[in-house]
Structure formats: structure tokens, C-alpha cells
Amino acid sequence: MACSVARSVGLVADPWALLVLRDLFLGLNRFEQLYRDxxxxxxxxxxxLDRLVDAGLVVREPYxxxxxxxxxxxxxSGKDFYGVVLSLLAWGDKHLADDGAPMLLMHATCGHQTTPVVTCDHCGAELHADQVTVLPGPGGRAGPGTTLIAELLTGPGSPG
Structure with a gap:
């Protein structure tokens, strides 16, 4: 499917895969630790774990x-997924944590508590859905899963 969201979801879209990644980011890296947690x-x-290894997000090393x-x-590649995990954490803290955030994040560089936000890599401003325009990309094409958004992927009037 010519959609980066769909491709990513195909690798990690079940709760256990995301929780395994969360635990790896938190320093649990042995099967027994992951199992117990x-x-x-x-x-x-x-x-x-096999799926994450096959997808290239994790490597298995004998100890x-x-x-x-x-x-x-x-x-x-797995480390690059950290922003996705932080975005899920921030959304969950804002919308689902009635008793308060289960974990607080401290930015080691500045020493302050932080809440993750998605920002523009050019100007640094926070990105919001009503402030972003989607343009066709070089890998965009119409197909299953992109039938109605094909024009966003390929441009107006492009063959899909």
C-alpha cells in the first residue's frame, strides 16, 4: 500500500508490539524482563519480538x-520510532489518564520536565492538523487503501 501510515501500522499496530517497544525504550531488553513486565x-x-526483528526495529543478541x-x-530504525511512542504517551496522558500521567518525562539536556509535541523541522512550530497541507510525494499512487486519497498522493488529474 502506498501509505507510510499503513506500512508502519502493519509492523506495530497491535498493543503487544507497541508495549514491547515501550519497554525496550525504558531499558528492559531480556525476554524474561519483558515477559514479567x-x-x-x-x-x-x-x-x-520475531516480527520486530524481521522488520529491522530490533536485533537479537546472545548474552x-x-x-x-x-x-x-x-x-x-527502532530508535527512530521513539517519537511515535512519545506521541502515543502524550495523547494518552492528555485524553485517558484521569488520575494523572503514569510517567513523567524529564529532558536530560535542559533538566526540565517535558511533554512531547510534534514540531515543524524547519521553523520549530508545533504542528496541528488544521495547519498542515498534504502535497503529492514521489512514492504516492492510487491503490487499495488509498482509493479516495489518491489525489493527495499523486496530484490532481494524475493517472492512478
Whole structure:
């Protein structure tokens, strides 16, 4: 599907995959740690870790050889997913955390508590849906899942 949202969702769109990534960002990187924290069935956790490894977001590295045990480390691609996790956290804190945020974030560079926001990489202003215009990109095309938004992906009058 010619949609970066759809492609990304295909990799991580179930709660367990996102929670595995959250835990990896928080420093839990061994299967047993992830299992104990998440309380998910071992086969489900193993499948999510395999999917994240296959997608290139995580690498599996042995830390013990008899028996073999692995640590899971975020790749550069996985580390680049941090903003997505922070965006979900900020939205959840704002709209779903009736008792207050479960975790607070401190920016180590400036030493202040922070709330993640999505900003323009050119001017630094916060981005809001009513202030962003979508233009066709080089990989845009019409197809399943993009039938009605094809003009945004390909430009007016372009063959889809």
C-alpha cells in the first residue's frame, strides 16, 4: 500500500508490539524482563519480538550461550520510532489518564520536565492538523487503501 501510515501500522499496530517497544525504550531488553513486565503469553511475546526483528526495529543478541539467552536491542530504525511512542504517551496522558500521567518525562539536556509535541523541522512550530497541507510525494499512487486519497498522493488529474 502506498501509505507510510499503513506500512508502519502493519509492523506495530497491535498493543503487544507497541508495549514491547515501550519497554525496550525504558531499558528492559531480556525476554524474561519483558515477559514479567507485560504479563503476555510467552508465544505471543516471542512472535512480537520475531516480527520486530524481521522488520529491522530490533536485533537479537546472545548474552548467554548455555542455554542460549538473548537480549533485544533497538536498531537505528527502532530508535527512530521513539517519537511515535512519545506521541502515543502524550495523547494518552492528555485524553485517558484521569488520575494523572503514569510517567513523567524529564529532558536530560535542559533538566526540565517535558511533554512531547510534534514540531515543524524547519521553523520549530508545533504542528496541528488544521495547519498542515498534504502535497503529492514521489512514492504516492492510487491503490487499495488509498482509493479516495489518491489525489493527495499523486496530484490532481494524475493517472492512478
Amino acid at each position: 507485560l504479563g503476555v503469553a510467552t508465544n505471543v511475546l516471542a512472535e512480537r 548467554q550461550h548455555h542455554p542460549v539467552r538473548h537480549e533485544y536491542q533497538l536498531t537505528e
